Amino acid sequence: MAGLAWPNKAVRPYESLWCLTQRFLWLNRPSRSDLVHTIKLPAENIFALSLICGEEGKRRFEQESLRRLLHLSDLQWRRATLDMSAVASQTCLEMRFCRECLTYAYHTVVFQLLTVTHCPVHGGMLVRGCPYCDKEIPTTFKSRLLRTPFACPHCKRALAEAAVIMDSPCIGPHHEIAKIATWYRWVAGLPRAESRPLPGASKMPQIDSPVLPLLELAGRRPAPGSIRLNRQPLMEGSLLSACFGARVFWEDEESCFDRERRNAACYKSYRRHLQRRIPDVHRLLGAYARRLDGVCDEPIPPSSEEAKTAAFALVLFRNSMEGWRDAHCFYCRHTRLSAGTRGFEIPFESAGLGPHGGINRFPCSRAERQWLLDHFFCEAIRGIFAEALLRAREMVRSGAYQMEILAPSESETRPYSLGIFDPQERLEFWSLRLGKGTKGANRDSEVRASGAGKAGVRSRLALPLLVTRIAAPLHPSLAAPISSSRDGSAPTSVP
């Protein structure tokens, strides 16, 4: 690097961009204007760059200047940063260090993962912020850090000795770091179609996100032991898996109109299924509907709390799905449910199944995509009913009833759905609904079904079968999480 102090072999294995940047600042002590002149970007852009996550779009372009400045190869760059799309919610927002590694002036992005609590090399507990004053050290390229490179910006103490920053020795065997980084890279690069993250997961500590354990299970790639995944939500939640069977290559030309009809048919089938499961449902529903409209003041017929809850949940569910204007609609017979008359919209695009493929350019045929859409839709309406059960339970307990639309994006019980290929390249559908929140509300859960369809044409048949097996709201004995089969024909339990 002409005119700048920078080692020939600068990058140690998996060394973070933050560490490299700090070493560069320490070695060259540039002023703010020096840096602006060198990187050739506006100051406000430079000093807002993340030094932990590789970013996308314009930010990626800006980080590229930094990559060139530090002479990082593409591989070194990937190892120096975390994939924003894969682990953004799993990272620590301020710097975390291993004290032992700091004696080597070393930091790796793996330390920023909340799932990694101990140094994979030395085994020591990772510490947040400055090891001396405990104050936060930002992960971005702050201009004030220019005055104290490789030191705490608050107490100004150097994080490593000068001679060590100068020579930057290797930290020894780094295969554990490599394992973690490789696993996370696999997560980031795994081609998949997925629904939006679990809403319930946003309230729990991010380290407890059940998405990674589900990916680990569905992708059949166990995380290294040093990654502490919380698999408890997976065990407590309901998990469902279905396989498309052998791959097909023919194109299924199905119009949007057909899809609407199929969704409507799916919904009706599910509704009929629920009605069959709820005792005296028509009598109860009639009573609730009249009460809600204020037409009839007669008391609600005595019944069990569970029956009341289930019946009112069905009212809420139909209200959400059918887009009623008032309770009179309950008596109207809908001959056809179209997008125009139905209030509920399935977020296909957000599920990663829009016309341009999945979030990670999920490579599936049109038939496979349709099969996934059916399953995503089915799981979505299950989530709505589970939400309706929760709300109904609260209303029955309080005695204050009201009609409401249960928006799918806010639903606490919306499942996390995933489309993925198994090792035999067969399309799989996985769905996880967290146990938390639905516990005690008699959640609907999966039951064993038989004769699920095989590939291609049979995938059309798989939808009603799936619907048939998903709901059993009032039978706690059937509440254990059970998955359907991997090959679509014989359901199996998930361990």
Add this chain to the structure above:
Amino acid sequence: MNLIYQLPESLDHPLVRGQYALYTPPIEEFIATVCEWIDSRVTGGYIYGVSRLGKSRAVRFWVERRLSEKYHGQLPFFRMVYKRHDRFSEFELLQELLEASRHRYGKSKNRNIMLDRLARFYAMRAKNAGGNHVVLMIDEAQDMRDPEYRTICNLQNALDSLGYQLTVISVGSHELTYQHEVFIQTGDIHLIARFMVRDAPFRGIRNADELRFVLDGYDADTEWPEQSGISYTHYFFPHAFEGGFRIAKYSRELWSIFAEMGPHSPGYKLDVPMEHIAKTVEGIFRNFSDDRMVEEELTQGDLAGEVEKTAYRRHMRAISLIPSSARGR
């Protein structure tokens, strides 16, 4: 007038532009001395000599090249020409050092930052070269005083704390020897112990054989254009050169002229400055045509006339007034 001089491309010739330096026996001795100091990891030494001997040319054109050959590129070498200022400024000195080192960030508002920057840059160069030793050569060092040396001392300490060694070689006129005396008298012994551990004179050309060696350089060891195989003598006298003309042939006559025109005080030993040899040769190349050299030889009068034009006599008279201890003879 040599007609070659009038060709447009000749204006780019290193001899015309004065951008060349011949390898001479004094330069060889100078480099051998420097290498010995480097091998001994001396913290600092100085090389002195009266002006016009070719010290700066040696520093500028030969030292880095020869050190690179000897140490196989594993010894970072930095060179600075010290600029005298009315008032000492550490900022200016550090900035000049950074600029001389070709550091991309030459300026700062904080001298500590500049010192850190410089020390770390030197250290990194040494590390990248696979060693822990750096050489800094300061030309025109006769103008440096104790504050300047104290700043260099800080630089040396900063490098030392990083585990790297800095050898500072000051090159300057005979006044450097006076500076040594001043440090002794003012009690700055630590500066002497750091930067004046060793000293060596830089001498001029001392006999006809050495002069022949130098003139041979024009005939055989120079080349322009690059990779052409054409020496400077060949370039300016193409036909004469092919006919056997060599400037080295006149080394004896030239030496006798230098000796004749030089000081004759008792005990004075002649050191002919390279400047006057080079100017004499350049004068011959400029003023005599190729045709003339084909037809006839240079006369004693021609040579004496060219030497006279270099103001050799006046310069040597001035030098002869300098005490022999300061001249290194």
